Amino acid sequence: MVYLTEMHTITILQMTGYVDRTRTQAEVVRLFQEEYPELPPISQGTVSKIEKQFRERGHVWKIKKNPPNKLSDDHKLDVMLMLEENPHTSSRQTASAFNISHSSILRVLTENQMHPYKLVPTNELTEGDFETNSLL
Structure with a gap:
C-alpha cells in the first residue's frame, strides 16, 4: 500500500x-x-x-506523525544551571522539577559532555582505586 x-x-x-x-x-x-x-x-x-x-x-489523507518535542535552549540552560548549583541532584529529580522526561535530561547532559553517575560509598579501598603516597 x-x-x-x-x-x-x-x-x-x-x-x-x-x-x-x-x-x-x-x-x-x-x-x-x-x-x-x-x-x-x-x-x-x-x-x-x-x-x-x-x-x-472519514478521509483518505495520510496522517502525519508529530515530530518529537524539542527542548528549547532556555530549558536546556535551566537544566544545566540547576545541575551546576547542585551537582548531586539526580537526573530523575531534575526531570520531575522541570516536568521534562528523564531521557530529555540525559540527552541534555550528553550534549554538554556531562556523564551522570552514581556515588557508591565504601569503607575501604578497592582494587581499582587510585593509590597515593601519603606522608604521615
Missing part, C-alpha cells in the same frame, strides 16, 4: 461503490489492475484496509 497515492486510494473507494451498489473486494482488485497495469498488483487485504480506514477516519 506504500506505492498508492491518495488518488489511487480514492479510485479504489470509487470502484468499491456505495450503499446497494457495492462490488466485492476481488472485483475491485481486478478493476484496479485493469485501470493501472503499470502498478504492482494490490490484494483484497489492501482494499479492506482502505475501506476500514475511510470508515474510521
